[in-house]
């Protein structure tokens with residue numbers, strides 16, 4: 001029955017959310033064994049852009065060209081942001097830039113999800129923010145409400161545009177996923193095609209997914225090994241260890257800073273105070289101040 | 292102050308005057324129709340191009356995913372409100388000066404809602420899939436997301452539009468019967484016969500009619516308030532700086548009534564001239580409308596101040612930055628123009644001499660509407676230019692010609708619908724004007740009698 005279906009979905013809606021205001025993640029209530037998460041060490045990141053190139057290749061991202069790029073219509077699911085230290089309003093050039101790789105933070109309480117009129121973006125059981133391209137009507141409300149602005153809209157019809165993948169780039173289009181058509185919203189999926197393959201393989205072999213079974217494209221491409229990715233539920237995974245050692249918890253609103261010598265916590269999540277509970281943790285950059 | 296209407300107009304004269312508007316308007320009418328078609332086709336051309344090529348041609352980008360389309364959408368929704376204000380609220384308050392002018396205000400409501408609905412469509416990336424937002428039973432049991440203010444929007448607009456159409460139609464039935472009885476056979480006569488639903492003017496019919504009209508009016512008032520509150524929720528329910536403001540719903544409702552009243556003044560003046568309605572759309576009525584508009588303008592100004600003040604005194608640094616950006620950044624000229632048109636220009640309506648000066652009021656009403664349109668734009672765009680995230684700061688974007696073209700075209704579409712309506716249906720309510728004349732002459736007689744008695 002459609003009505004009972006509606007009511008059932010309605011009452012289930014977000015009730016299985018792991019982030020209750022208990023201060024600790026309620027793993028018991030979590031709908032699945034897996035909660036994908038990421039940690040990015042900014043100390044290791046050199047801003048080489050390998051990750052974003054890998055993401056282009058893995059996820060069939062259209063190369064929009066100079067002109068559209070300068071119009072702000074680029075499609076990079078992952079971007080490297082640059083920040084300079086400011087000293088008395090002057091940029092301190094010899095300190096160089098700080099880099100921050102930015103992609104969808106896979107928020108647990110994603111601001112983008114609640115506002116989509118057709119439910120095209122919603123939460124998966126393994127803790128990802130998913131985007132159903134076929135369902136999207138292109139109202140762009142999700143993007144308007146995403147505080148990180150990491151959703152990318154297909155402003156043009158790329159599959160039929162010339163030179164988006166100039167030969168031989170067209171040869172390396174990934175057959176595991178689609179090329180999105182015009183008018184739909186897209187964003188980082190934590191390389192969903194990879195995580196699903198890993199899960200299916202594990203299932204076929206009758207075991208649980210273990211750490212290292214799956215790598216995201218950006219992680220794989222990072223020469224500095226700055227990115228780690230895995231299952232937060234698995235206490236043995238690298239990600240879980242990093243999150244734990246930095247005392248970052250999924251349900252926490254604000255990472256407390258412990259500046260004590262030798263015990264410095266570097267972990268934080270961006271814009272935590274808005275309470276989207278992102279699944280990506282960054283490790284702050286530490287360096288000798290030249291100033 | 293002069294009289295709202297002459298007491299000695301014969302009822303047959305009223306019929307004749309109004310029916311004449313269905314047949315022989317001034318030449319200016321055809322000029323307007325032609326211009327509207329031209330403007331509309333510009334919009335259609337732009338939309339076809341955008342549909343084929345993709346939304347990119349609108350020069351929207353990341354983070355500016357919304358632009359003039361959403362701003363103009365709010366503008367048109369807002370414009371629709373005064374129709375309900377004039378016809379339903381003033382009807383309940385027994386303000387009978389509304390009678391000669393409420394019909395066109397209601398038509399304005401209906402058509403501006405239709406224009407607003409157009410913008411919802413135009414702004415979608417995949418407008419051919421718009422029905423996904425409709426809760427229809429389907430094979431996969433996929434429902435729209437009832438949490439999304441955008442969905443509430445779609446439902447609210449649809450409800451408001453359908454009730455407005457019913458209200459407009461119900462209120463017109465006695466007039467349609469007059470048209471039916473007075474016109475020569477032809478398609479029009481057939482149309483009126485159909486729409487008049489066999490109206491004879493019997494007591495029972497009048498009783499039922501009054502009841503229905505009152506019921507729909509009562510239903511419409513909360514609806515009008517809720518519709519614009521919901522449009523405000525699109526912003527207030529999000530968590531973006533500059534939008535996340537509690538006072539948005541009343542602010543939007545006030546803005547809506549404001550722009551609607553300003554539009555009524557504009558159309559009042561145009562109709563009065565084009566259809567030779569000088570006898571009915573009189574200057575004293577204009578004066579009353581102007582005063583009403585001024586009052587609403589002050590409410591809007593007050594709520595505007597509240598919004599700024601609550602942002603200013605909050606601890607929300609980002610929201611504050613957005614406000615500062617509005618006043619000093621790239622949008623500053625538009626923002627100050629909005630303040631000027633919305634809060635300073637209305638004081639021109641305080642000047643007694645100007646209240647009934649047609650050219651001045653025409654210009655003022657256009658300025659007010661410009662101000663209200665700017666207001667919507669200043670709500671939508673600056674937030675994208677100064678969001679939470681540093682890389683969006685001062686990332687400015689200017690709408691492309693395609694976007695301007697579609698916005699421009701919508702005015703043509705509205706004018707076209709409105710003008711066609713005025714030629715096909717009586718835009719002055721004949722039966723209510725008769726009532727008004729009757730009551731006024733009764734009052735006059737009473738006064739005369741009293742004067743005689745005193746003598």
Ligand code: SF4
Pocket residue numbers: 103104105106107110111112113129145146147148149150151187276
């Ligand atoms: S980062 Fe943005 S797009 Fe990703 S889940 Fe959070 S709100 Fe949604």
Ligand code: SF4
Pocket residue numbers: 051054055056058059077078103187188189190191216217218219
């Ligand atoms: S996880 Fe995959 S989709 Fe996301 S940024 Fe990395 S490569 Fe791109």
